[in-house]
Structure formats: structure tokens, C-alpha cells
Amino acid sequence: SDGDDGIAVQTFTLEQEQELRVETPARGEIKLKLVDGTAEVFGAEIAVGQSITCVSGRKLAVFTYHGATIEVRGEVEIAYVAGETPMVSYANTHSVLNAKRVAAASENSSEAEGPRVMCVGPTDVGKSTVCSILCNYATRAGHAPLYVDLDLGQGAVTVPGTICAAPIDAQIDLEEGIPLEMPLVYFYGDLTVNNPDYYKHIVSRLGTMLDERSKANEEARAAGCVVNTMGWIDGVGLELLLHAREALKIDHVLVIGQERLFGQLQQKLKGTDCQVFRLQKSGGVVERTPEYRRASRDRMFKEYFYGATGELAPASQTAYFSKISIYRIGGGPRAPTSALPIGQAPSTDPMRVTPVVPSTSLLHSVLAVSHGKTQGDLLTSNVAGFIYITEVNMMQKSFTYLSPCPGELPSNVLLSGNLKWLGEDVK
């Protein structure tokens, strides 16, 4: 039916353990309201009367354990009720993990660790969703786990091309996503791993920080972490997963929706103290096209600079080449084979840090502002944030950039990779 304002309104009644799956059209916005009963979105409870705005392209499920009435306002791409969901098995998984948190928190031994969980599986099986559900359930049980995102292409925390960790101390806001206050971010600089050595290096750094955090903070140690990974599970991809498993001292691997990977990991992790579980993929997970992925990456960049709801007004600032240093990790382009002595294979040092000479090719680049002070620090330092180059002026030897924070950059050491964002229609 249509509401008073002419906007389409549909009401759905859910029985216990059913979910309403909704897709917002690519252009448009809808509002979901819990009219009656109890319900949650990916583990985050909604209150009766609470209305959630879903922006273009968003896909989600409103699940109820006990029954609910949901009102949907606006034109939807699709909206239907599903009775078969893996939510109860996800809740059981949470119970197993939480028992470990409770034990770690109550034991006198300062050694006891909470669960370190890693979700793995091919693309589009709902890994990020399961991570959100587990984090939300943990916060509802009074723990604040660390959300770790190792997915370069479709990460949920900050801009693409990074790996990061953020403590989740309240259920994830359904409109604003994971809070960005204190994320620990390492810059990889690309959307896919073509320099596995450097990727492993930053994952190991993150692992060291995790251990330090556990040592320094008992609550953090008991809460543990939930790690989201890339959908690359063959060959080098599998090797990277196994490396991350070890570097982050993961003790629970959750394999979503792929029996083959489950078998492989069981074999590879035999004899370790890591347990491998298999979780069912939800029938609601929507496959995303390359265009959709590109659009959602663009949205991540836009949200970083302009805020989730456009509330930030990023300052446009100018920097002179003489005042900043830009570096790149991985040795830059390989020498063409023709330039090498016969028989010698082109090679680059994957961990080489090279200065970048500023040029117009920086235009539209997203650069990281490193906490590293010197060229030597860069490999081990996390980053403070990002800037977006909107103009390069070779005459003046300067560039103009956007930064979400006004004022001077926290450092004049910048890291460059292959991240470009064509911020057209950014407003």
C-alpha cells in the first residue's frame, strides 16, 4: 500500500526464526521499522519503533528469534521472508566462542586467551556478515572483540587496499558501520595481493600488535578477535590464509560454504591446537557483480573523506613537494627483460622502499600518511590516515589534496601504492 506521503509501504509478519531479506535498488533509499516483536540485523538488535535507513544497493536481512512485524517504506529491489537460515548455528558458534571468553576472563592465570577466530571461504559466502554477527553477539554478551579485516578489496573498516583492526565495544551501527575512532591500519596499497611477501609482512605486524594488546589489557585478551579474510582460497591465496592463521595465532577457523577448503584446512592444521569448523552459507547472501564491488569500493573512499552520511566537509589543502616525502614499497616497476643481461630474470626486492618523484601521475591517487618517521620505519609502521590528490601543479611544485581532518598532516611521510579513486560526483 501507499503511505500518506505516497511512498510505498509494505508490512511483513515474521514467525520465529524467520528473516526478511531486503535489497535496496541501486539508486534509492528505503526505511525499515520494527513495529512489533524482537529483531536484529546481522546480530545488531533493533528496538521497537526504531527505523533504519538503507542506502542504495544495500542488502540485508532482519532476523527474529521470537517473531516480529516489520514495515518497509520505499521501493525495494526485492523483499521476501525466508524460513530457512543458518542463524541458529551461528548463535551456537557464538556460544562456543563466548564460553572461551568467559573462561579466559575468570581464570586467574594471566595466560588465558579468549578465542581468536578467522572466517574463511570463497567470495560471496557471507564471511563479512558472519564476522559482524559474531562481533555483535560478543558485545551483547559484554565483551569487546577486535574486528580484524584482512580483505583488501571489500574491507569493511576503512579505505580499500589496507588491512586493519578495530575494537568493537558496542553493536555495529546499522547505518554508520564499524566505528572509525581507533582503527589500527596498515597500508598495502592495492586491491589484490601481487606482493605476497609484503602482505605477509604487514599481517605479521598486525599479529605482533594483537599480542601486545593482549598483554597490556586483560579484557581485550579475554574478548579475542574475529578476523575477516579475502575470498582468494587457492594456491598463493591458501598460503596467505595459512600464514595469517599462524601470524595471528588463530585457534578457531570457520570455513563457510566450501567442503573442499574445509577438508584442505583440516588436513593442513592437523596436529595444531587450531580447530576447524564448517558453517553453512546463508541462502540470503547475494552474489555481487564486479560493477557492484567497484561501486562499493568507491563508496568506501567517499565515506572516508565525506563521512557515512556526508557529514564531513573535507578540507582542500596544498602541499609543496619540497615539504613532503613519498615512498612506495616493492621496488616499483620491473626492469624490462630486454634491458637485462641475457639469461637474467627480472627481479625486484619485494620489501624495497623507494622514493617516488612527484609527477602528474599522482592525480586521483589515495596516499597513506605514515606514522613512520624515516624511510627505514616505513615497513613496520601503521598509518594515521589517507589523503586524496585532487590536483598536481608541476609549475608550482605542489599538489592539492583532500583530508578528512583539517590542519596540518600528522606526518610528511606519505606512502603511495596503486590506489586510484575517480571521485567524480563525490558530493
Ligand code: ATP
Ligand atoms: P567477499 O567476497 O566480499 O569477501 P563475503 O563472503 O564477505 O564477500 P558478505 O559481504 O558477508 O560476503 O555478503 C555478501 C552480501 O550479501 C552483502 O551485501 C550482505 O549484506 C548480503 N547478505 C548476507 N547475508 C544476507 C542475508 N541473510 N539476507 C540478505 N542479504 C544478505
